[in-house]
Amino acid sequence: MDEKFMLEEISKLKKEKNIKIFAHNYQNHEVQQVADYIGDSFYLSKLSKEIDCETVIFCGVKFMAETTKILSPQKKVILPVEEALCPMAHMITSQDIIEFKKHHPDFKVVAYVNTTTDVKAYADVCVTSSTAIKIINSLEEKNILFVPDMNLGSYISKKIKDKNIISWNGYCNVHDKVKKEEIINIKNKYPEVPILVHPECREEVVNLADFVGSTSEIIEYAGKLDKKKIIIGTETGVLHVLRKLNPDKKFDLLSPSLICINMKKTTLQDVYNAATGKGGLDIEIEENLRLKALNSIEEMIRLAR
């Protein structure tokens, strides 16, 4: 279908049906251009409660659309592509947490927001990469099980020395692919160029970076840096945002493997189909499960303040 026609129709439908479009930073440019709000998971989660609209079209992966529905059950939440799933979110199940708690009753379970609703329902608190350190620091308990990302868990445990943090063995199959040799090669080639990476990268990569932070922290830090060229070690979609905000700077990707195929599944056509009501997954969550998962998300929002 013609792009100009779809752009005009989406804009009309947004007004007629009181729709807001949320897009994660990792979405394709064609999707980001129709979004009302672009950001990371924490920003978009908080926003979903504050925005007054009837429908949210969430361009991201399923757990993100589910988080929006958990927080705003009265809104219709549509994920444009049903198959847009985060593989890491499925590396742990609620049964795994139940079993762990049975044997370790003195542990607090902290779940990265990149988890299924089922897992959130059994976790004590959720965190995002930008809030994890602050939230875990504020917990009274010394023993923490962090799920599911072992790389983020390892990064956090180095920053919080006075807690016993055990990490689950999940990982993001995009960030985890970045190799130590890639960062060494770039450092040797461009010793003056700062390298900013996401803590979902492996410890050996994180240790060599000039800055480590969540997507929003990378965007903020890159904007303030007095450098003309910056290397980015997170999903390629963030380059659209960085280039738009900093037209005078040059941004390159640390590794060609930093492409999340799930984040790239959503096209403008899918957003158009969702807006017309002819496509996408209408997110539904059983009420008892939603309320259980809501506790850990609300705890995250409260402790991140």
Ligand code: SF4
């Ligand atoms: S980038 Fe990694 S954590 Fe994010 S959605 Fe893709 S697979 Fe999941």
